Amino acid sequence: MSEAVTRPATASTGLLASLDPLLRAWLPRQRWFAGKGRPVTGLSLVAATELLPPDGPLGLYHLIVRVHQSGLPGERPHPGDSYQFLIGAREALPPRLAPALIGHVPTGPLAGRTVYDALYDPRPADVLLEALRTRARVGVLRFEGDPGQEIRSGLVPRLVTSEQSNSSVVYGDTFILKVLRRVVPGVNPDLELPLALSGEGCARVPAPTAWIRAELDDEAYVLGVLQPFVQGAADGWELALSRLAKGEDFTAEAHALGRATAEVHTALARALPTVTLGRAQLEPLVASMREHLDAAAQAVPALRPYVPGLRSAFDALTVRSAAGHTWTAQRIHGDLHLGQCLRSASGRWSLIDFEGEPAKPLAERRMPQPTVRDVAGMLRSFDYAAHSASPPAPDWTRTCRDAYCAGYAEASGSDPRGESVLLRAYETDKAVYEVVYEARHRPDWLPVPLSAVRRLASPDPS
Structure with missing residues (x-):
């Protein structure tokens, strides 16, 4: 030196x-x-x-x-x-x-x-x-x-x-x-x-x-x-867009990415403490989701017609916790999407960028959370990729969702779709955040999260 x-x-x-x-x-x-x-x-x-x-x-x-x-x-x-x-x-x-x-x-x-x-x-x-x-x-x-x-x-x-x-x-x-x-x-x-x-x-x-x-x-x-440095690696977002542009299938990659996510979650659960979330712990979580929704509806008028349906996702979580259901929380990635994943030339997926959502306080980013929060982030990322195609490809989203969750279940023994109430709540909270972000920064992209909002606000959001 x-x-x-x-x-x-x-x-x-x-x-x-x-x-x-x-x-x-x-x-x-x-x-x-x-x-x-x-x-x-x-x-x-x-x-x-x-x-x-x-x-x-x-x-x-x-x-x-x-x-x-x-x-x-x-x-x-x-x-x-x-x-x-x-x-x-x-x-x-x-x-x-x-x-x-x-x-x-x-x-x-x-x-x-x-x-x-x-x-x-x-x-x-x-x-x-x-x-x-x-x-x-x-x-x-x-x-x-x-x-x-x-x-x-x-x-x-x-x-x-x-x-x-x-x-x-x-x-x-x-x-x-x-x-x-x-x-x-x-x-x-x-x-x-x-x-x-x-x-x-x-x-x-x-x-x-x-x-x-x-x-x-x-x-x-x-x-x-x-x-x-992962040499020759493809960014997951760019890879997905490339496959969409060529009309090619992405289910094998989504399945493998689900396995990779589950392996990371399993290792984090071994390495760091886990906690149980009951009614007392769920109440402030649901309250914050409702606050996000109310603030977003004030900021983005296009969201307002869907507020009752979206709020039902959080109400269902409250009902489930009141009935005595509990969830396990652990350290997770915290901001998982396709752009945080790298696929090597051999086809192996890696996860990167574990700082969580930078805008959130550090203490919040380090809190144990249910693993389905990461899953919800990835599912929203598949939806964004599909709507980036011309024309949009909603069937591509569904097949990727199913393949990702199936791969996750194979590696972890637990299918995220089995926690449909919690998964819907996290997807809803994420989509509400996206609506506000796009309205402020990229208005042309606002239809992407709004399409998810319409689905999540319906009586059958599957």
Whole structure:
């Protein structure tokens, strides 16, 4: 590792002040920025770590910044989120780095320099990999990993440009480093669960090789996770769309994916505690689902005619729990859909991205939940894929649903369709969320979740 990487961290009081107007203009344009639509009212520095000196040809800072925003009309005040940035500084950007431009700094310690998102640049990406390889400690940053896994130097990095909520860098088709953009203190399930699965010998999830943390006072942040790269893998969403476009069957893949999901759930149940959900535990769950529905109906008028039918899905769950039925809850993926699944060239499925729904609080993402919540997410993903075809292919959805649940049952001994009341409630809650999301961000897609809403609100939603 270079001397610059191991030097002590420095934090200039003028650094953030000089970057503030540039970041305020740049942040809302980033796909991973979760605060779109809310004005940025201020930035505050959580931590600044110098990785390469600013007086050299390439300066490099790691920043954790709190972004303060005002709430949307009718919302509670937004508490603000913390984001991590890898900020590069050069005299001028070469054309290949034009997409990474943040701006030109007129004052402060980087005056006269051009700053940019350094994850686009191979040299800063090399700095991160070298720090992980040598288990470096730089300021508040801790580069740690599995001592049984070796990281070779000299792997050529490239930024993955298709992600939304985070950023990833692939190193020579050997490793992939997922860099979390919005960060929170605490145990992050995107590291916690793959480590637990690795301990159980579950090969459906790439075992973490190394990771980046920040230690700030009494709080620790997980900032990034390095895992083996699944070479030649096809993204489940893209694979499904390709098969649909060609009019090809997807049931064998859906069946195998159901088995893979069940194997992950079984391993998580062995590795981490499970709990029993009875009436007392179900009541707040159902109450939150009803609240989501009421808020969504206020926000999206097209949903209102279906509210009574949708509410019946939650009422049925209340009746079942009142009759004494209980359910087992455990750690799950938390945000499972086709885009979170990779199919290798040999046909083997892997599951990735275990951080759960990023918008939800960390404590909620780490709570044990029924496994059918993951199943419901995948079933909704099949529906989205089928409605992306022209014309839509509802029969494709039904065959994939059945194949996925059958594969799950073969591997787990429990068919998710046997928990039809709970499954319908989770599917309904997911579809209601999708209606609001599409109405706000992609109005052209609104008919997709609305078609599911019509089905789920009917007396026979099968």
